[in-house]
Amino acid sequence: MLSRILSDTSLNYNRADTIIRKKQGLFKRIFNAKNDTLVSRSTAEQLNVKQMDAVYRNVEHVVTQNEKIFQRNLHHLRGKFLSLHQKERQLIQANYRLLNDLKNGIDNLKEREQSVVRNAQEQDLAVHKENAGRLERQLIAALCIMLLMIVFILFYQYNAAKYERKLQAEKEYAARVAEEKTSVLASVSHEVRAPINSLMGIIDILKKDGGKPTINREYLDSVAHEIAVINTSVNDILSLSKLEVGALAVKNEYFGPKRLLEDIVGMYVYQAKKKGIALEQEVNIDQRTEIYSSPFRLKQIVSNLVSNAIKYTQRGTVKLSAFIEGSGESATLIVKVKDTGIGIKPEHQKHIFRQYYMADNKLRSTGFGLGLYISKLLSEQLHGDISLVSTPRVGSTFTLTIPITDMREDTVRRKPYTLADLPKDLRLVLIDDNRINILYLKHYFKDFPNVYTFDSGESALKFMQSTSIDVVITDVLMPDINGWDVLKEARQNDRLKTAMIIAFTSDTMHVESVHNTDAGMAFDGVITKPLDEQQLVSLILSKMSRNIPTAAAGTPPAV
Template sequence: MNVLSRKILLAFLAFTIILVIAALFVRDKIAERLAHTAQVSHLMDLNNSRPQQALLLLHQAEDLFQSSLVDGDPAKSKAYQAKLSLAFAEIDTLLNMQHDTAKLNPEQRKQLHAWHDQKIKLSADLLSARHDFDSLLTTSSDLDLATAQNKLAVKSSQKVQNSTDTINQQGKLKRKGFFARIKEAIKNKNAYAGGSGGVVINHRTRIYVDSVTQKLRTKDKSNYLNKLKQLQQSNSKLQETQRQLIALNMRITHKMEQLISTIKDINYSLTDAFKGLAFNSYLETTSLLNKLYLSALLLLLAFAVLLIVFVIKLGQSEDLLLKENERAVMIARQKMDLLLHMSHEIRNPLTSINGFLYIFSRTTLTPKQSEMLGTVRASSDLLLQTLNDTLDAAKMEGSELKIHNDPFCPDKTLKEVIESMAFSADKKQLQLSYDFQGDPEAEVLGDSFRLKQIIVNLVSNAIKYTETGNVKINATLKLTGGKGGLTVNIIDTGAGISQEQQVNLFSKYYQTNSAKGNTGTGLGLYICKQLIELQKGSISVKSDAGKGSTFSFEIPYEKYEID
């Protein structure tokens, strides 16, 4: 039964430990998966926003470029260069961006490497666009230089005079008839037909050139013609440079838009891959949780099955234990009944034998016969004591032992017992002494027979385990106010009892280890303790190995007073 309980306890502890370890493992895995999913989500947001930012920078640079061409503002040209440089830097960052492939499967790693190779190829296109950008900067510098050279002003001294003449003309008016005037009025014509009249304005512009300028013009006419040709050539060169500048800018913008578009496609593909990775992480986390729940459920079911088996086994064991207990009780009762019956059957003849031996001891015997008779009496007394102890133990087990409450004199009772034990002490050449403190004639209410039985057991043990020296019995009777108690100390100079043996000294069937070996039934001290406690007393022992022993007991008595 204890083995089964231990197994169930160990199974429960193992179940708890396994469940805790599994929970900690799953917790760490879930935390790792969630952290990786959050990192992937952050990378997806970052990768999706950066191409848009680069495209915005490119459009802003394009706007600045167009504006700088219109108004020729150098600040806008520098801002255009700065914006385009930022766009180049952003695209370069996107091309050089690395991704964590630790959580990807082999197929995903292969695809990611292909995209990375594609980014490397795009880097070459970016270098080409940057070279075009450098050419654009050179062309822009040439354009500024040509514009500065074309600023040539020709100043001349001339005088312009404008004059205006006004002439009024009037002619004869031909008067028409009445009906003709009505017709002309209807048609909104002049009523005077055939007439003419009006105002004539003559404009005249005269340019007066002074003689100095006239001479300079005549002299430097050929130089001006050369300058004009140079201006035409510079203008043509300027227009060609502008066309090249616009073409380069368009090519750079087109290439960068293609780069950004390709990078966006790659990032979208990466986003899809990492979304799949995040989804796989979610599925793996869910799978771990499901496995944990399933394992916990299986372990719980296994533990429940073990518990059910334990309960069933426990019930069966209890039934078997009850049956075996009843059987053991019945067998013990039968043995005890048989022992009691045999003890009674043996004690009666043994009592008769002791009586005849006492009679023989009163007759005239030779020393040899007296010695032999003493040996027989000692053996008979020992056998009778063993029988009495056995019967008393049986009565105690069956709660049949009763304590009588009769008047007796403690001093007289103790003297009778000690006198009967004197022969055994003399035989071992031990000095047996008795000392009584108190009123020797005082009588108390109690069981004198049980007191004799206690003294016989304790004194006989003292004599048995003492080889040399003496055995002292000191008794003290104290009666105050009609109540008191008897205290008895039995002191011997025997082998003594070790501290380890004193723990179980008053236990049933316990025998101390002595030079004589284990002798007796081991019931004497147990019966003494039980008899003393039945009379509401107490017993104790003080002893050291090799230094003798002192047994002390105290029994409360009431003083007997004759009415």
């Protein structure tokens, strides 16, 4: 616009001059001909003053308008700038919040990741610890197993060596027993034949002295001793096989150990006197005390111990001592047999209770190695034991210990029973196939009017079917009808159901056999041969006081 106003108010003068330039070469002139002449033009402009004022005013107006427009635009731009600045601030704040949220999110993610990592590490650590503990336990278990295996191997080697030595000892023992088989049989023959020959000699002496009114007491003691030797030898041989398999039952009852032990000592007084040694006793047990055990087994054991002590003692003493240790359920009967004999060497003591074992063959005169072996088995039947303390050339002490299951005090009986304690009207039937035993029983009960003797079970049963009987004493082993048959028939007969049936035998094995002890088929008592007065009377009175009534009138004729 300003250019237009100025052009309208100015006067222009134009002037032109021509200038010839110096000629150049031909070719330059041919190709650049215009450069030969130059025209100089100049323009002069002359302005109008009035128009210049108008122009200035217009220019000021334009400038003013432009300034206003600039101010408006500047204000507008400033508002826009402030708005943009505000929006920029908001955007920055939004970005800050976004960045803050993003940072918080990243921190949370990091924390969660760290928590997951920590949990994983803790779990891994726990698993590691558990695996380490398990490994430790497994290692300990492995070490223990290894130690146990080592101990087991050592134990096995020790036991193998021990059993090898034991087998070697058993082999030597078996060889020794095999070598002594002939001598054992000779000893058995000697143990039976020697007493029989002695009895025959005494009988011959009695025949020659038949005219004399009295019999020498020493003869009778010798007979009793030799018979006891035969009886012991035969009982040992017959009882051995059944004892080893436990076929012999133990019959327990109340009895006084003091009287039993004193009777055993009395049985061997003659044997000790014959050898010139002293037989002493010290039984510190009350006469009224009764224990619950097997008197028969106890008598067998102590008899063997006393007999051996006398047999192997050449001079000095043999002493039997006994006492009860403890009280109640813990009470124990202790019996000691001490001698001043040859003693037993230490290497023989561990074998002394073995079958057929002899400590020293050169020193023994009789026996065949069964007494102590059987005594050991019998003591085990009574849940007891036998121990030995011995010194060579000084003596030996055998100690028998038997537990007492029950004990009582007998306040009624003060003295031993005799046949006079039985009622005179007692009706007895005596059955035995041996005529000597019949004569012996007749003589034994000569003061009783109602005693009937039979040498067979058949004749006795026929008699008892029509007669009331109080007591039947029968042998067990008899031909045709034996003692068990008599017992069975008596139990089935109403007349004889209340009668007392007593077995009279020299071998209790047959009475104690398991297959003969059925319910209702047991004897009321068992007495051994020879007859023991105290045992018989005590048995009859105890049964009569319970359930054996005395028969009524009617006395049949004697047979």
